[in-house]
Amino acid sequence: MKISQNVRHFAAKQALTLPVVGEKVNDRLVGMHTDIFAEKADPARREERRDHLDDFFDATMDTYVAALEDGYPEAEAREITHVQANFDFYNHGWTEMMEFPSDELGDHYDRYSEFFERYDITIDDPLGAFTPVDGVADAPSTPEKLDDPEHPYAEGGFADDVYVETADGELVVGGEEAPEDVSVEEAPGVDGDEVDA
Numbered sequence: 001m002k003i004s005q006n007v008r009h010f011a012a013k014q015a016l017t018l019p020v021v022g023e024k025v026n027d028r029l030v031g032m033h034t035d036i037f038a039e040k041a042d043p044a045r046r047e048e049r050r051d052h053l054d055d056f057f058d059a060t061m062d063t064y065v066a067a068l069e070d071g072y073p074e075a076e077a078r079e080i081t082h083v084q085a086n087f088d089f090y091n092h093g094w095t096e097m098m099e100f101p102s103d104e105l106g107d108h109y110d111r112y113s114e115f116f117e118r119y120d121i122t123i124d125d126p127l128g129a130f131t132p133v134d135g136v137a138d139a140p141s142t143p144e145k146l147d148d149p150e151h152p153y154a155e156g157g158f159a160d161d162v163y164v165e166t167a168d169g170e171l172v173v174g175g176e177e178a179p180e181d182v183s184v185e186e187a188p189g190v191d192g193d194e195v196d197a
Helices: 007-015 021-040 046-069 074-092 102-111 113-118
Strands: 002-004 163-165 171-173
Touching: 002 074, 007 021, 007 074, 021 046, 021 074, 046 074, 074 102, 102 113
Parallel strands: 002 163
Antiparallel strands: 163 171
């Protein structure tokens, strides 16, 4: 998958494991992701999906932290959560929100199969062990879109690795090393600024 990466992503990584600040950053990241992906939906469908997206992205923050604790670099840990989201979008027939074409679902699963199997994550059950006790809010599906899926925001051909676009616009396979001077204050939710999903 192709994702972006900058100092704010590394600041968020640090912040998510801290008390108080971590909760603020978590909430900001959830809200940002919901807004970003709701914007990709049909305008008539956006609001009915918001509660589901909020719950889902909140659960993926736990996935992200678990992936980091399991030794995955920042870019891969974040990509894992995006793969989960795309599984969910596919399951709901929300193909217009997907970041990669539906015919690459299996390739992305296979790349992280060890992690996914450890936490009972499948394409059909994208949260697995990270499913909240109270579940995730329901939202109407559009299964008819799976018959002839349209992926206006998907970029195919990046299923073999994580491709990271740096702040300078350079495309780096595998992502960047964390800068040495990252401050938690640069994380979204701490100073009000945002990062790309």
